[in-house]
Amino acid sequence: MRCIEDKAHESEKKLQEHAEKHLASSSAATSLKGRAEAMEKNHEEMKDRLNKADVAITDYRVLAAENKRNIAKLLEVVSSPDVLVNLEASLREVTKISQHNKQAITTLNTKCSELSQQEEEAQKNTEHLGEQVLQLGKRAGRMENVLGLEELGKVGSPYDECFNEIQRARRDSNRDGHDDQKTGVVFKSGILLTEQQIAAFQKTFTEFDLDGSNTISVGELDAVLHQMGLEPPMDIVYAMLEAIDIDKSGDIDFDEFCALLTKMLGPDGRVDIERMLRSMFDSMSYEAKQRKAVETVILHTTELREHKEVIYQEQSKLHEVGDQVSNLQGGYDNLADEVKKLRQGLDLNQEYWRGFSRGLKETRKTVHAEGEEVPLPSAQKLRSTLPPLTARPSTAQTASTMAQTAGYSTF
16 A cells, blocks of 8 residues: 555656646747747738739739730831831830830839848748747757756656556546546647647648548649639649658658648647648749749840841831932932933024024025025035034024025125
């Protein structure tokens, strides 16, 4: 009987030590809950900032669509038959649009820089919280060493036998009608978890593990996301799995699943699986949107450069056409001068022959009036007597004088 009392006394002493250890662990868990709440608050702030960035990216997409429409208008103007007339106005419009797009890109770059700074600040805060958590863990370990307590969940502890006897006694008392919640805890993934939490994690893991292989594949993760009403592309599903898959085996085992859930514990010690997966989906989708936005900016920049080169080529062609028109205008002016000179020569020739004809008529009248017969000069003599074409007379008097010189007499 005395031996039993000694064992009971020793058991009560060990139970008191475990109670003190549990009290210290509870205080540490309370402190960790406060840190977790602060981290959750920072996560919500970061989510709001990411939503603002999504709005900015949407604005940029609107500007990109407007830019695409403006480029289509520019192509229509360049390919129209009136391009020589409307090209200058089109160039001014393109310049204005380019300046507007440049301002929009500058604004987007500024917002991206601000978002990067905010992300760096949040990363620093997260690292600071992580350091504090590590220090808190070290302090808890130091306290265990000072008190001479064994680590929780360690196999082969000298207190295991006593602990098992106490648990058996509690189960016996429960059979007698007394309810008592289990007080067992497990140190898993750096956090103290109760057996109820482990059981809840196992139940959730079983819901994810559709084929019962004790691992969650990418197909099973995609099926769960579709059950939640999400329709992510497979690249985002693979990115989510890689973020959870610590050993890079291509599947998620129970330990990796617990490591993920322990990071998402709420103040009440529970995990909102749907909210966690939605948060991961939003984060991965935001990264995909960022990559797509960068690719879109690069694509539009390339298109602007190509269209700028096309505009320069059209400008050079326009200059060449202008030079050809100038050359044709010069040739037309020269041809007009030549035609003018020929017309002047023709008029002079006609005046010459009119004067010559009148002189011949007057000479014939004079010969018939006197009754003398004077032979007409030969054609060769007339040709030698006439002046050159450029100096031919244009009056009848001069023609008469030349006719007299050739052998006619006017008396």
